[in-house]
Amino acid sequence: MxxxxxxxxxxxxxxxxxxxxxxxxxxxxxxxxAVFIASFSNLRFFVFPFQEWSIxxxxxxxxxxxxxxxxxxxxxxxxxxxxxxxxxxxFGALAFARYPWRGRGVYQRVLLLPIFFPQAVLxxxxxxxxxxxxxxxxxxxxxxxxxxxxxxxxxxxxSIRIYGFDPSLEEAAYDLxxxxxxxxxxxxxxxxxxxxxxxxxxxxxxSWGNFPLSVYTSGVDQTVPEWMYSRMVAGYTPQVxxxxxxTVIVAIFLLFGAYALSRWWQRRQARNGNDQ
Amino acid sequence: MRxxxxxLRSRLSSMFPDPVAPDVSPxxxxxxxxxxxxxxxxxxxxxxxxxxxxxxxLILVVTYSFMPPHTFSLTxxxxxxxxxxxFSSTYYVxxxxxxxxxxxxxxxxxxxxxxxxxxxxxxxxxxxVLTLLLVLPLFISENVRLFGWVLTLSNHGVLDGTARALxxxxxxxxxxxxxxxxxxxAFIFLPFMLFPMALGISMIPESCREAAYDLxxxxxxxxxxxxxxxxxxxxxxxxxxxxxxxxxxxxxxKLLGGQSIIxxxxxxxxxxxxxxxxxxxxxxxxLLILLTAAMVIALLARLDMERLLGRGR
Amino acid sequence: xxxxxxxxxxxxxxxDFVALERINLEIHDGEFVTIVGPSGSGKTTLIRMLxxxxxxxxxxxxxxxxxxxxxxxxxxxxxxxxxxxxxxxHRSVGENIEFPLKIRAxxxxxxRARAMELLKQLHLPESFYHKGIHQCSGGERQRVxxxxxxxxxxxxxxxxxxxxxxxxxxxxxxxKELKAIQRSTGKTFVxxxxxxxxxxxxxxxxxxxxSGRMVQVGTPDEIYHxxxxxxxxQFMGEINRFSVQKASDGTLTDTDxxxxxxxxxxxxxxxxxALMIRxxxxxxxxxxxxxxxxxxGVLTQSYSLGSRTQYQVSVDGRTVLVELLGRxxxxxxxxxxxxWPADSAMLLKA
Numbered sequence: 030m031x032x033x034x035x036x037x038x039x040x041x042x043x044x045x046x047x048x049x050x051x052x053x054x055x056x057x058x059x060x061x062x063a064v065f066i067a068s069f070s071n072l073r074f075f076v077f078p079f080q081e082w083s084i085x086x087x088x089x090x091x092x093x094x095x096x097x098x099x100x101x102x103x104x105x106x107x108x109x110x111x112x113x114x115x116x117x118x119x120f121g122a123l124a125f126a127r128y129p130w131r132g133r134g135v136y137q138r139v140l141l142l143p144i145f146f147p148q149a150v151l152x153x154x155x156x157x158x159x160x161x162x163x164x165x166x167x168x169x170x171x172x173x174x175x176x177x178x179x180x181x182x183x184x185x186x187x188s189i190r191i192y193g194f195d196p197s198l199e200e201a202a203y204d205l206x207x208x209x210x211x212x213x214x215x216x217x218x219x220x221x222x223x224x225x226x227x228x229x230x231x232x233x234x235x236s237w238g239n240f241p242l243s244v245y246t247s248g249v250d251q252t253v254p255e256w257m258y259s260r261m262v263a264g265y266t267p268q269v270x271x272x273x274x275x276t277v278i279v280a281i282f283l284l285f286g287a288y289a290l291s292r293w294w295q296r297r298q299a300r301n302g303n304d305q
Numbered sequence: 306m307r308x309x310x311x312x313l314r315s316r317l318s319s320m321f322p323d324p325v326a327p328d329v330s331p332x333x334x335x336x337x338x339x340x341x342x343x344x345x346x347x348x349x350x351x352x353x354x355x356x357x358x359x360x361x362x363l364i365l366v367v368t369y370s371f372m373p374p375h376t377f378s379l380t381x382x383x384x385x386x387x388x389x390x391x392f393s394s395t396y397y398v399x400x401x402x403x404x405x406x407x408x409x410x411x412x413x414x415x416x417x418x419x420x421x422x423x424x425x426x427x428x429x430x431x432x433x434v435l436t437l438l439l440v441l442p443l444f445i446s447e448n449v450r451l452f453g454w455v456l457t458l459s460n461h462g463v464l465d466g467t468a469r470a471l472x473x474x475x476x477x478x479x480x481x482x483x484x485x486x487x488x489x490x491a492f493i494f495l496p497f498m499l500f501p502m503a504l505g506i507s508m509i510p511e512s513c514r515e516a517a518y519d520l521x522x523x524x525x526x527x528x529x530x531x532x533x534x535x536x537x538x539x540x541x542x543x544x545x546x547x548x549x550x551x552x553x554x555x556x557x558x559k560l561l562g563g564q565s566i567i568x569x570x571x572x573x574x575x576x577x578x579x580x581x582x583x584x585x586x587x588x589x590x591x592l593l594i595l596l597t598a599a600m601v602i603a604l605l606a607r608l609d610m611e612r613l614l615g616r617g618r
Numbered sequence: 619x620x621x622x623x624x625x626x627x628x629x630x631x632x633x634d635f636v637a638l639e640r641i642n643l644e645i646h647d648g649e650f651v652t653i654v655g656p657s658g659s660g661k662t663t664l665i666r667m668l669x670x671x672x673x674x675x676x677x678x679x680x681x682x683x684x685x686x687x688x689x690x691x692x693x694x695x696x697x698x699x700x701x702x703x704x705x706x707x708h709r710s711v712g713e714n715i716e717f718p719l720k721i722r723a724x725x726x727x728x729x730r731a732r733a734m735e736l737l738k739q740l741h742l743p744e745s746f747y748h749k750g751i752h753q754c755s756g757g758e759r760q761r762v763x764x765x766x767x768x769x770x771x772x773x774x775x776x777x778x779x780x781x782x783x784x785x786x787x788x789x790x791x792x793x794k795e796l797k798a799i800q801r802s803t804g805k806t807f808v809x810x811x812x813x814x815x816x817x818x819x820x821x822x823x824x825x826x827x828x829s830g831r832m833v834q835v836g837t838p839d840e841i842y843h844x845x846x847x848x849x850x851x852q853f854m855g856e857i858n859r860f861s862v863q864k865a866s867d868g869t870l871t872d873t874d875x876x877x878x879x880x881x882x883x884x885x886x887x888x889x890x891x892a893l894m895i896r897x898x899x900x901x902x903x904x905x906x907x908x909x910x911x912x913x914x915g916v917l918t919q920s921y922s923l924g925s926r927t928q929y930q931v932s933v934d935g936r937t938v939l940v941e942l943l944g945r946x947x948x949x950x951x952x953x954x955x956x957x958w959p960a961d962s963a964m965l966l967k968a
Binding site for chain 2: 064
């Protein structure tokens, strides 16, 4: 076996891996594209290829008061989940990754349990718990259920960021005479910022798309995924692909927008760094 | 007695050393707690959330599973009726299918994900864009994506319709059977295998691979002796995550599988909702929780979280 | 005798950048050769080609006369101790040592016997066999890595400065141990380092690399006493350097100060423009004593080096280093005269 043939094999493997990744991407996106295609049909039922393309179902979706209400509920839940989970997770992540303490090993593992748990079962369990406590399910309880699953995820994301920076930076700041508050605001928080940013993004998007927790815990305040599911199992509703496509667009916009923003921020940081 | 009291006092004061000089007024309680034990204090909100939102509901479910069938109160005398009911009826079929499909999904995804995870961490020149493309589906409601498959594969769907229009052939409809459920599960849970696996692969030190080659190992030997064992924490997490989530999945079987199989989570849902038999649903859920918990705890106890998430070594 | 390893005009480019320029080197069976160079000199590139993880752009690498340029690391009868040691963290000490034997499908029992032998040879207790890598100290890991490489039974053993992360004393011990092992096994060792001290202690021959070029190859003594140019002389340790111009009468004129120096009689490089004198060759002169070259200045600093003392003397605004056994009579701030015999200086190419 020669170096050249090894390099050749490496190159061939890389090409195969790329090809494979391409195939998987096609599989991941084919159904999403199908949803987009269906959303432009003119008909009440789905037959492909259809004669006429139209945006009538988008109009129907956007003008429906009912659907506006679901969108509002989804946004409300996702927004509340984002804000609360980021706040809890910043503290949780500092405990996870920054300070050594006696119960930390157990805490780190307990925190992961809700992630490693079937969501439908968790949703049902929370529903039972709510009814036992006598609480009527609504958007607030959906927020609560989402938090149980999302706070651990955001905590992990921010923790990874904390592991990435040198704790002596904080110590150096104390050493230079900064107060606890100053250290947190001027050193810790800016360093955590990228982690908080991606944590918030994950929180919002995961909550936005969640179905198995919402379906049992949101009560009368149905979210968009719930409504779409209820229509899907009831036969074909032409508004479903249109609304589904809209949620996909929101997700794409947020994810790639956030990526562009972070790239821009990095470049700016790098430029500032070079100036000095 | 006095001596004992004195020694007790000194022992107590050595346990709780007073950090402030006596003439300075002590700082507020929160500040003192923060200085002594920042960790537990910071963990508190999250732990309270998990206690109220995770542990308590699970305890409630387990408790309900010992109540007589069709009751809604917790004050009855405990009974094993529900478990007897579960084991004497055909729930084992749903359990079996769920476990089998979850296991197959895991194995399938192990094979599917490895080349991508490997390329993502080691050889692709622009991994970030691919990562984003692979993450995006996570944020789209799984129902929408599964519905997309229905639109793609159904009669006169995207694939069949295209084939009819272009080649005038009818494609068989591969929906509403068991293989399509497996396919749907693999499709939905791919990211849960892929990203932990990539994390594991990124932990393989380049020098260990080179050293193995240098000591005469072939490509296959490097894979078997060095790469897979060193990526194992990531592989294990990915597998467990996939298995557990697949075990509790409902939508794939409902939307793609028609009524060809009923997953255990579906049975639990039915018992809670249509059948209004909370104790039965609780018993089924308890069994599922036990199975999940046993595997998760066994794995988490072995993982070195610090190494996995950050500081290597 | 034919060399075991030969580099013929080995040239390596990364794009437009010349990493190594026409390297020629012969290494003989049983030799301990050290390739020394500052960081960025191309030594890592060189060793990666020697072990088979990269290949030269042009030129040849010959192992016992056979061209091995394109042979991959896993097909070469040589192996390397990595800078990071690259011990497999998921394997015990014993499994690490046995790894190359397992690769060759050597039966378990003889693998184990060989591992035990190597543990003994490297002064590690047998109980280490079952220890995890994370339980070993830095020095123990070095030994395990060496044992693993020896288990491979290579024709040539390469080292990519594996000792650099250790503290000074342990490093000194291991340097000598390494030399002893090389002697007792009779294997060819090729060692790469940035530390000339390390090279001096261990090597039969030293090759000095500077920005991709092999500047000088020779025994430690040769290199120390007869450096080929100013770079090598400076690399070998602190040295005073005056840039000079040769006059027609053979004397040297300092291009900065105009002072005249008497040239050494034996000159390595007739066109040399750097007059180099090691600090220990310069003396503080008592009143009245004369030497070939004398300068006057002010003593500005003194440092204790243990058995010796180093002084900084400011001469015409320039600092000259002087090193003495014991201490000088003069103190900081005193005016002093320093001098050296003409032949203790070296006239070298800049």
